[in-house]
Amino acid sequence: MRRRTTITIIVLATLGLVAICVLFAFAALRIYRLADLVPVPKQLEEPRVVVGQELLRRDVFAHFGFLDSARDLGRITDVAVGEYDPHPGLDVVIAGSRGAFVLDRNGVIQNQAEFQFKVSKQKFGPFHFDNEESQLGDVQVVDLEGDGVSEYLARGSLDGAALFDHQGKMLLTYGKYTKGRGSIQDLTVGDLDGDGIDELVVSWDGIEVFDKSGRPRAQVAEKFSPMQVEVVDTNGDGKKEIISVDAELKIRDSTGHVLKEVELPAYFGKFSLCQLPGQDQPVILGVQDGKVWLIDLAGNILSQFDAPLSKFDDTVQRLPNGEELHGTSVFESRGVWIKFTKDWPEYLAVITGFGPLDRSVLDVFTSSGKLVYQEVLPEHCRSLAILPPTDPSAAPELLVAGQETVWRYRALK
Numbered sequence: 001m002r003r004r005t006t007i008t009i010i011v012l013a014t015l016g017l018v019a020i021c022v023l024f025a026f027a028a029l030r031i032y033r034l035a036d037l038v039p040v041p042k043q044l045e046e047p048r049v050v051v052g053q054e055l056l057r058r059d060v061f062a063h064f065g066f067l068d069s070a071r072d073l074g075r076i077t078d079v080a081v082g083e084y085d086p087h088p089g090l091d092v093v094i095a096g097s098r099g100a101f102v103l104d105r106n107g108v109i110q111n112q113a114e115f116q117f118k119v120s121k122q123k124f125g126p127f128h129f130d131n132e133e134s135q136l137g138d139v140q141v142v143d144l145e146g147d148g149v150s151e152y153l154a155r156g157s158l159d160g161a162a163l164f165d166h167q168g169k170m171l172l173t174y175g176k177y178t179k180g181r182g183s184i185q186d187l188t189v190g191d192l193d194g195d196g197i198d199e200l201v202v203s204w205d206g207i208e209v210f211d212k213s214g215r216p217r218a219q220v221a222e223k224f225s226p227m228q229v230e231v232v233d234t235n236g237d238g239k240k241e242i243i244s245v246d247a248e249l250k251i252r253d254s255t256g257h258v259l260k261e262v263e264l265p266a267y268f269g270k271f272s273l274c275q276l277p278g279q280d281q282p283v284i285l286g287v288q289d290g291k292v293w294l295i296d297l298a299g300n301i302l303s304q305f306d307a308p309l310s311k312f313d314d315t316v317q318r319l320p321n322g323e324e325l326h327g328t329s330v331f332e333s334r335g336v337w338i339k340f341t342k343d344w345p346e347y348l349a350v351i352t353g354f355g356p357l358d359r360s361v362l363d364v365f366t367s368s369g370k371l372v373y374q375e376v377l378p379e380h381c382r383s384l385a386i387l388p389p390t391d392p393s394a395a396p397e398l399l400v401a402g403q404e405t406v407w408r409y410r411a412l413k
Contacts, residue, residue, distance in 0.1 A: 041312040041328055044359040044376055050309070052364065052373030054412060056340070061399060061408040062094060062107050074098030078383045079401040080141035084150035085111050085166070092387065092399070094406055095139045095152055099168060102150075105387060113152065113168035118159075133159035133176070138382060142189050144198040144212050153189060161187035163200070172214040175204050190231020190240050192254035199254075201242055203229045207256030220256035228270055234297040236281060245271045245284055249299045262299030270332040277337050277346045287330040287352055292365070305369035309361045309376065310352055331355040338386055340411035341395045347372065349398055349409075351381045362400060379403045 064073045073096030084091040085102040087110050092103045102111035115134075122131040136154035144151050151171070152164040160176035161184050175184025181204075189198040192209065199217060202208040206222035207229070226244030234241045234251050241259065242252040247267045251260040268286035274294065275282050283302060284295040290311040294303040310330045317325040335350040348365045360381035364373035379402030387397040387408070398409040 038317060038328070038356050039315050040357055040359060041315050043309055043312065044354075044357070044361070047359070047376050047378040050374040050376065051371055055364070055373045056409045057412050058375075058407050058409050060405060061092075062101075062103060062406045063404060064094070064096065064101070065404050071101075072098060073101065075403050076382070076401050076406070077138040078140045079385045079399050079406055080150075080383075081385045081387055081399070082143075083148040084141065084143065086149060087111070090388070091150075092385075093141045093150055094401065095141050097136070097139060098134065100139070100141070100150075100152055105390070111166075113164065113166060115152070115164050115168045116170050118162075118170060118173055133173075135159040136162050136173075142198070144189060146196055153187065155187050156184040158183050160184055161202070163187075174202065174210075174214070181205065185225045186228050188229050188231060190242075192231065192240055192242075194239065199231075201229055201231060201256075203227075203244070207242060207252060209254070209256060218255035220252075226250070230271075230273055232273060232282060232297065234281075243297070245286065249284070249295070249297075251297075264295065264299065265301065266293065268293075272332075272334045274335045274348075275337065285333060285335045285350070287333040287350070290329075292333070292335070292348075292350055292363070303369060305348075305365050306371070307350070307352070307363060308371065309363075309374065328354060328357075332382065334382070334384055336384055336386055336398070338396060338398055340398075340409075341413070342393065344411065349384060351384050351400055353380050353382060356380075358403070360402070377402060377407075379405060 064071045076094060076096045078095045080093045082091060084093045090105050094101050099114040101109055103109055118133045119130050120133055122129055135158040137157035138155050140153045140155060142151050142153045149166050151166060154162040156175055158177045160173050162173040163171045165171055177183035185203040188201050191197060192199045197212055200210040203225040205225055206220050208219045209217040211217055229242055229244050231240050231242055233239060242256060244250045245268045248264055249262040250258060252258050266288040268288055271284050271286040273282040274285040281297060286293045287307055287310050290307055292305040292307045295301055312328045315328040330352040331354055333350055333352045335348055337346045337348055339346045350363045352361045358380050360377045362375045362377060363371060365371055381400055381402045383401040385399045387399050389396055395411060400407045
């Protein structure tokens, strides 16, 4: 009996060790394959200032590393500046895949939210373990009720999308992967009925609209869902619509029904909304075919700027089946107009990312499209924001968020 018990213990221990080894090997294999499949273009290998060394200077506004458990945000995905926390003064909110920090304008931490993820039971052979469902996509800082207190919107991945309150408590989750339906494409927010409170808009086998508590409002089924949706007033009538952009600009009403489709000159997988100087209505910003595109919400092309280091034809991605894919280009981009000093004109600052590559490029353009500053950054950057000065006569600063670092840019005088 003792011998049988001993053998059982040894077998279970061996199986446990094998399971751990398999998990580590699988993780290592995924990292190796990702690096092998997506090579870094030679022009992006070395972080450096390419153009405009005499224009701007950069320093570190905040740094968060996974080795520092007290400052672990996971992967930073958004930086926002405004009134987002009850304490007095302007807030800088930095959100990541595992939580968020509220800082003052000097980078001093004022508040922290640690996201409380849903936990499910999983089985691996004879073993059972808790699985934290934290693959929720990029996290965005939002304010659903316009009350100056932020919430955090995870826009969707294999474990679905989610909404967290200011303290990090999960308010709802939706769209987890299933074999029959896949996983959610996107979740965004916006005030569709004009009551001052944002609704939730889902892209998943069509368009779904929910109130902020998750109660269904509307649904339109479609065979193919947009990769990204946003909520914006497209015609200046004070009512917001739902838009998506790929090979065409598609405008939907507040219930998800298509109002208008406009063919675009290029295919945009990801896009952002950018506020033009002196304009109330934003425009669409996208990077494709080696250019930065500014397109109004009627589908008209406003500007095209040449964007060096946004498209590379000399990279080769080798797939496991032996096939080769040639070329690397920008996957996502964000832009803001900023006046670095009162004597300078307003510049368009654009940050571009290349999917899984740990590199980004910051481009700064004049209004006519001249590239006056370009820098290859050592981290994948997904967001940027303007930090206004306390003195109205002083100049604002540009915040650029990498995966672990938020940099601050100022004019060199």
